[in-house]
Amino acid sequence: xxxxxxxxxxxxxxxxxxxxxxxxxxxxxxxxxxxxxxxxxxxxxxxxxxxxxxxxxxxxxxxxxxxxxxxxxxxxxxxxxxxxxxxxxxxxxxxxxxxxxxxxxxxxxxxxxxxxxxxxxxxxxxxxxxxxxxxxxxxxxxxxxxxxxxxxxxxxxxxxxxxxxxxxxxxxxxxxxxxxxxxxxxxxxxxxxxxxxxxxxxxxxxxxxxxxxxxxxxxxxxxxxxxxxxxxxxxxxxxxxxxxxxxxxxxxxxxxxxxxxxxxxxxxxxxxxxxxxxxxxxxxxxxxxxxxxxxxxxxxxxxxxxxxxxxxxxxxxxxxxxxxxxxxxxxxxxxxxxxxxxxxxxxxxxxxxxxxxxxxxxxxxxxxxxxxxxxxxxxxxxxxxxxxxxxxxxxxxxxxxxxxxxxxxxxxxxxxxxxxxxxxxxxxxxxxxxxxxxxxxxxxxxxxxxxxxxxxxxx
Ligand code: PFF
Numbered sequence: 002x003x004x005x006x007x008x009x010x011x012x013x014x015x016x017x018x019x020x021x022x023x024x025x026x027x028x029x030x031x032x033x034x035x036x037x038x039x040x041x042x043x044x045x046x047x048x049x050x051x052x053x054x055x056x057x058x059x060x061x062x063x064x065x066x067x068x069x070x071x072x073x074x075x076x077x078x079x080x081x082x083x084x085x086x087x088x089x090x091x092x093x094x095x096x097x098x099x100x101x102x103x104x105x106x107x108x109x110x111x112x113x114x115x116x117x118x119x120x121x122x123x124x125x126x127x128x129x130x131x132x133x134x135x136x137x138x139x140x141x142x143x144x145x146x147x148x149x150x151x152x153x154x155x156x157x158x159x160x161x162x163x164x165x166x167x168x169x170x171x172x173x174x175x176x177x178x179x180x181x182x183x184x185x186x187x188x189x190x191x192x193x194x195x196x197x198x199x200x201x202x203x204x205x206x207x208x209x210x211x212x213x214x215x216x217x218x219x220x221x222x223x224x225x226x227x228x229x230x231x232x233x234x235x236x237x238x239x240x241x242x243x244x245x246x247x248x249x250x251x252x253x254x255x256x257x258x259x260x261x262x263x264x265x266x267x268x269x270x271x272x273x274x275x276x277x278x279x280x281x282x283x284x285x286x287x288x289x290x291x292x293x294x295x296x297x298x299x300x301x302x303x304x305x306x307x308x309x310x311x312x313x314x315x316x317x318x319x320x321x322x323x324x325x326x327x328x329x330x331x332x333x334x335x336x337x338x339x340x341x342x343x344x345x346x347x348x349x350x351x352x353x354x355x356x357x358x359x360x361x362x363x364x365x366x367x368x369x370x371x372x373x374x375x376x377x378x379x380x381x382x383x384x385x386x387x388x389x390x391x392x393x394x395x396x397x398x399x400x401x402x403x404x405x406x407x408x409x410x411x412x413x414x415x416x417x418x419x420x421x422x423x424x425x426x427x428x429x430x431x432x433x434x435x436x437x438x439x440x441x442x443x444x445x446x447x448x449x450x451x452x453x454x455x456x457x458x459x460x
Pocket of ligand 1: 027028029030031032033106231232233234235237239325326328329
């Protein structure tokens with residue numbers, strides 16, 4: 002197929018609103034509702050939130066704008082984009098690394114999404130009525146250990162994601178995110194309002210918003226930086242791929258600020274829905290990854306209209322997980338369709354098959370008592386390895402290389418041209434500030450996370 006044909010067939014989002022909701026749909030996911038609250042709980046509440054906000058500003062937004070630049074400038078998939086900018090150089094390795102990271106994240110993300118879908122079903126069936134701490138634990142245990150139910154839920158998740166993706170960028174991704182993201186906002190606001198009107202809720206709000214500077218330690222800073230990365234879907238070509246579908250007149254710097262702000266708002270709202278309730282019922286905010294799955298059913302079961310809220314909460318988590326997965330799978334799908342000439346439909350099916358094949362390894366090793374739970378390599382099972390290699394190695398390295406690439410290997414005039422929409426926007430000082438962050442601040446901070454996660458640099 003000629004390049005021209007390919008260009009003509011290439012889809013675009015239809016408006017600025019569509020661009021915003023699709024991109025936000027990628028950012029908002031299990032990271033906001035599952036990871037953000039439990040990491041905030043474990044890392045000192047307000048102090049962690051404060052550092053996290055700084056990371057979003059100093060690293061998150063610059064990396065996102067860099068990815069937007071590469072994606073829209075070339076209008077290609079993550080691998081093709083680097084090849085278009087620097088043909089015949091190893092830079093396209095960043096794109097290939099992104100494709101690998103997308104697979105690894107999907108292997109375990111689709112598994113956790115399956116648990117979330119199953120919790121919607123359980124809540125509707127009324128399985129959480131009269132729940133106690135022990136039964137909450139047992140419910141979670143049986144959901145995770147399986148072996149068949151979690152696999153079936155994972156297959157359902159992949160079927161939903163595939164159907165949406167096969168429909169295309171406009172009819173699939175755009176339509177679903179434009180409809181569901183506002184619903185997600187409304188649901189998370191309702192859950193938040195219910196939680197802050199509980200007796201004793203103030204302690205939870207205080208925990209979330211009171212900054213105790215003594216709690217800001219190097220490991221807290223590094224955890225916050227890693228989360229900012231995962232949260233905003235950065236470092237693996239996701240935002241690049243989506244930006245390749247952006248409209249020509251999109252003010253990409255404004256989009257990145259709006260997406261980062263709204264994503265943070267959802268995380269904070271999820272925190273507002275969770276912490277006051279946790280405190281109000283005398284539970285432990287630092288409970289770890291089980292916070293969402295064990296504490297929330299328990300907490301909601303003690304409230305008036307608790308079961309309806311519980312269903313709402315897991316529906317909103319399912320929406321978040323699904324829209325984030327669309328962007329994850331779109332990375333290899335765009336790569337295969339454009340670079341290997343495979344049809345979109347077949348490429349979605351092939352990728353879903355690969356994800357399910359290896360995702361099974363994650364699902365069967367999620368818990369010590371799972372089918373493959375006993376298999377460990379250097380102290381980690383499959384599930385943990387997929388998470389560790391993608392989140393702690395591939396994303397920070399990818400992000401670092403992306404900012405170095407844009408900061409030092411692209412001509413300044415090209416960056417000004419693209420980010421100002423060929424001079425139509427009067428945003429020179431913004432681009433100038435972006436260049437400063439992307440050249441000096443972001444690479445330094447990213448280098449620190451990477452060295453620390455590899456254990457080379459200990460604080
Ligand atoms: N941003 C998503 C979340 O917070 O759950 C996760 C994610 C999606 C990470 C897409 C990376 C990615 F490329």
